[in-house]
Each structure stands twice: as structure tokens, then as C-alpha cells.
Amino acid sequence: MLQVENLNYWYQSKSEPLYEDLNLTFDEGKLYGILGSSGSGKTTFLSLIAGLDTPKSGDIYYEGKSLKKIGLTRYRNECVSIVFQSYNLLPYLSALDNITAALEITHSKKANRKEYALEMLQKVGIDAEMAKKNVQHLSGGQQQRVAIVRAMCCDARLVVADEPTGNLDEQNSLEIIRLFKQLAHEQNKCVIVITHEKEIAEQCDTVLELKSKKMHVIKSS
């Protein structure tokens, strides 16, 4: 689904490049974990594959088409969903409205958006009453579940997440990773999760590590 070809990136303020000629393939139906020490460039990599930034050289292809050709705005709207560590929900809206707003913005083809969103929220333990509460009144774990349901409901087939369990306790973290697995295995999406937690990485189908400017496969299923 996603192909990274000869990717190079550097920040002007740094003397060293972050990566040197990364070549990678990410397939649909799989959950990927990306590990790496602090400062190795994980978040930067995610911003490149999410179309939030552009490589200095090399190309990224989504279903065979370069992101440049698709156009970054269209790519971000239609092809990729991003789950942030800090959830990035619209704070003054309910869980339900956060999801229906995302479906609206991304021009989702789903009919009965409200019923669908409620059904999906129910599946992760958020009932109709809770779904109507302002998200600021939900716990961190509940907010992250809403953010993941938002990614599940949208039609985008690529889901990228930056340390999505960073603010959660162990039980909530495992629940979140179960949802990501479901997204990959049941909805056939390609899910890429950045984490520094080995326990989370263990749950992934394929684990990559960013080290010495390269991405190494350290577990493959």
C-alpha cells in the first residue's frame, strides 16, 4: 500500500541527515510498530508518510502513485488517518460529533453516519450516553478510544499513530493495541504505530527500528 523509495531527510539546523536512503514497503492488513531511541526521527518519519512534510529527496508512493502526484491535501483528506498521542479531538464537541465531523470533512461515503458512529463507539465500550458528553469530560483512555474510532470510521486505508499509548496505563494501552489489530486484520487497513514500548511492539505483525539513519526490520510475520 505504501512504498518509501530512497527517502532522505534532514533539518537545516542539524549537521547530520536524519535518514539515508530509506527503502520500505508497508502492506495492507498488517500492523507495524516503529521503535527507535529518542531523537532517531520517528515522529519526522510519520509526518513524511502522513503527508504533513515532504522528503528532501526520494519518493513516497500510495497504491503506486507518488504523494506529489496525488497532492498532499487530497492525500491527507482521503488516504490517511492520523492518531496523535494527545488525541487531537475537537475539545468542545461530543465524542459522537467529533466522529461525524471527521466523516463530513473527509467526505465519507458512509450513509447513516450518526448511527454508524454510535455503533462503532459502542464496540469500544462508549455507550450512547457517554458518546453525547463533551470529550473533555472523558478519561484519557476513553478519549484515545474515540480518536481511534474516528480513524476506524473514516474511509482512509492507511492509519498512522504517534505514541498513541504514551499517556495511558497498561490496561488501556493493551486495549488500544487490540483496536489497532482489529483495524489491520478485520478492516484490512495498513496501520503504522510509533512506540517506545517493547510490550506494544510485541503485539505488532512487523517491527522496524530506526537506528543509525536506517530502518531495520527486527520482527517480521
Ligand SMILES: Nc1ncnc2c1ncn2[C@@H]1O[C@H](COP(=O)(O)OP(=O)(O)OP(=O)(O)O)[C@@H](O)[C@H]1O
Ligand atoms: N522542526 C525541527 N527543526 C529542527 N530540528 C528538529 C525539528 N523537529 C525535530 N527535530 C530534531 O530532529 C531529530 C528527530 O526528531 P523526531 O521528533 O523525529 O524524533 P523522535 O524519534 O520522534 O523522538 P522522540 O522519541 O523523543 O519523540 C531530533 O534531534 C529533533 O531535535
